[in-house]
Amino acid sequence: MKKSGATHSDLDDKTIALIDSIAGEVRDSIEHGTLPDLKLPVRSLDNVTYDEAKGYFELGDARKVRSLTVNTARAFAQTLRLMATSRTMVEHDDFATKREVYYISKNWGDCRFDEQAESDAIMDDIEGMASMHGLSREQLRFYPETHGGSVAGRLTVVDKNPATDATIEIDCANLGSGAYSIPRSAEHLSFRTDAQFVLAIETGGMFQRLNNHRFWERARCIIVEMGGVPTRATRRFIRLLSDKQNLPVYCFVDCDPYGFTNIYRTLKVGSGNAAHINRFLCVPQARFLGVTPQDIIDFGLEDATHKLEATDIKRAEDALQNDPFIIAHPEWIAAIKQLLKMGVRAEQQALAKWGLNFVIDEYLPRKLANTGGFLP
C-alpha cells in the first residue's frame, strides 16, 4: 500500500487526475440533468497514419462518442467501473492482467462481464482515452498477460524491492547459462551499461548460443531474445533501454516475409491494430542486421533455404502494396522483391550449415563491421 519513487508518482498523479476529470464530467452532466457521454478514439486500421519522422503507426483524429442510452447503459457503467478499478490499483500500487480484470467484475452484479472479449474491448477504449493524454496501459495498471523475453550481456538493470523500496541491481553479465526474464512492466527500471548496441534475436535457440558463448562480452552488447513477434513487455523494455542509454538496436531474425513484416516491423513501428499504444512500444531506432536476401548469396546459404510457401508470397505482396512502413522505404521494397525473385526463405539457424559457431565467428562480425548497410 506504499507509493514508489518520484517519477513514477508523477505519472500516477497524472493518471488519477485524468480518471477524476473524466468521471467528474460525467457526474456534472448527471447533476445538470443532461445525458453524459465519453469520447473515445476510433481504434481501427482506417484511423492509423504512418509518419516516417515520428517512426510509428499512429492513431488518427477520428473519435467515437459513447452516450448514455438504454442500449449503452451497461457498457457505460462497465467503463466507469473499470476506470475506478484502475484508480484503486494506482493508489495501492497494484496491477491486474486482462484475465484478472475480467474476473474482478464477477462481483459487479448486473454489470459483470459475460466474456473476456467484453472487458478487453472496454479496457482498450480506456487505454485509447489515456493514450490521448500520453499515458500507457501500464500506467493504468493493466499489465500484459505475457512477460518479456530473456536478456543477457553488458547491462545492469536497476530495480527496487517492492516491499522496502531498496535498490536492487541485476548484473546481466553474471547469470551464467541463465538469463534475466523481462518483467511485465519496465516503467520503473533504470539501466547502467557500457554496451555499444542491443542485439534483438528472433529465436531462443540462437539467443542461447550467443549467451553460452558469451558473444555479448567481445561484441560489447546486450542480447535480447524476442521469441518470435516480441511481446509488449519485450518491446517496451528494448525501447526504454535504447532511449535511456542512447543505444542502437540491431535485429537478427529469419529471412522471410514473416520476419520482415511481422517481427521486425512490429518491433520498429508497432502494429496496425494497436495504434493507440504504438507510441510507447515501438523502437524507431531499430535497424535490420539480417538475415537479408543478399546474405543468402553472400554467405552461401542457397542449399540451406526453403521454398517460399503461398502464404509467404501473399504476405510479401501484401506488404509491397499495403504496408505503409515498407512502402516508405525503397530499400525494403527492393529486398522483398529480391526475396520473391529468389523464391526461397532462410532461417537464422541456416548459418549452422557452415558449423555451429559460424554465426559467432564469421557472420555477425562481418555484418557488424558495416552497420551502415543495415536495412532501415
Add this chain to the structure above:
Amino acid sequence: MKKSGATHSDLDDKTIALIDSIAGEVRDSIEHGTLPDLKLPVRSLDNVTYDEAKGYFELGDARKVRSLTVNTARAFAQTLRLMATSRTMVEHDDFATKREVYYISKNWGDCRFDEQAESDAIMDDIEGMASMHGLSREQLRFYPETHGGSVAGRLTVVDKNPATDATIEIDCANLGSGAYSIPRSAEHLSFRTDAQFVLAIETGGMFQRLNNHRFWERARCIIVEMGGVPTRATRRFIRLLSDKQNLPVYCFVDCDPYGFTNIYRTLKVGSGNAAHINRFLCVPQARFLGVTPQDIIDFGLEDATHKLEATDIKRAEDALQNDPFIIAHPEWIAAIKQLLKMGVRAEQQALAKWGLNFVIDEYLPRKLANTGGFLP
C-alpha cells in the same frame, strides 16, 4: 574447447564411451564382412508402462533393429553421423538445438536431411539408445528449442562462467520485478536454499502477482512459472532442484481436465509419447495444491466458472478410461468425476473475484495449512 567440472565430465566420458562402443560394433561387423545393425527401443504408447513406485511413464522392453540394407543405408548413415556430431559437441562442450542439427546436415552430401522431421526422428532414436544407458538428451548435447519458465524466491542458483569456469551465483530473491529465466540445460547447476517447498504455477500472470507481492518471502518458498504445459527445461530444473534439495513440489494450476491431465500429469509422471526420457524429466514428488473441484465450492467460485466444453468432457472421460496415472489414483478419479458432475471449470485467476490479492491473503495460506490434503 575446455571441459567442465568433475561430475559433468564423468557423464561426458560415459557419453563418449557409449558412442564409441556402438560405432565400434558397427565397424567390427563391417570388418568381419557381416551387415551391421543398431538396436533401438520402440518409442510408442504400446511400449509404455506406469509403475506407481517408480512414479513415471517408462519405456518397455520392446526393441527394433535397424539393419543395414539398401533401403536403410541413408537412415543408417544419418544415425552414425548424428552420433558423431554428438560426440564432437561433447568434446568441445557445445550443444545444438533440433533445428540446428537439421541444418548441420546440409553439408553431408547425399545423406543430408530433407526435412527436420527426419532428423528429429533419428535424434529420438539415438536418445532412446542413450536412455537405455541412463543418459539424457542433454548429455548428448541435443538441447530443447524452448527455454524454461521464470523463477523467483528463496533460492541461489550456482552456475559457472562458461569461459573461465569461475563460479557464478544468482540470488533469485534479488531480481526485483524480474525473474531468473531457466536455461535450456540445468545439468550443471547446483542450488542453495532455505525454502520449504517449490510452488509450480500455471500462468505467467499469477507468477507475476506472487512475485511482485513477494509471496515467496513469507511463505518461505521458490516460485516457478510453468506457462502452460511445462517445457522440458522447466521440468528438468524443478526435478533437479527438488531432488538435490529434498523439497516438495506443489502445483497451482487451473481446475480443468487440461490442467489435471496435461499440465500436472506431464510435470509429475511425464508424457506418453516421450517415455524414453520421462525418467529424467518427471517430478514424482509433485502434489496438486489446486485449484480442485472442491475449491470451487469451498471458496465460493461458482459464479466465476465456465461451463465444461465438449473437449473438456472428452478429455476427462479419456483420462478416466485410459490414463494409467489417473486410474492408479482413486483421489483423482473422484476429483474428475466431481468436476464432470459440476459441469464447470475454474481458472486460477477466478480467485480475483474476491479481490486481486485474495489468492495471497486467503487462498494459498488456507491450502498450505493442509498439504496432506493435496491430490496425489
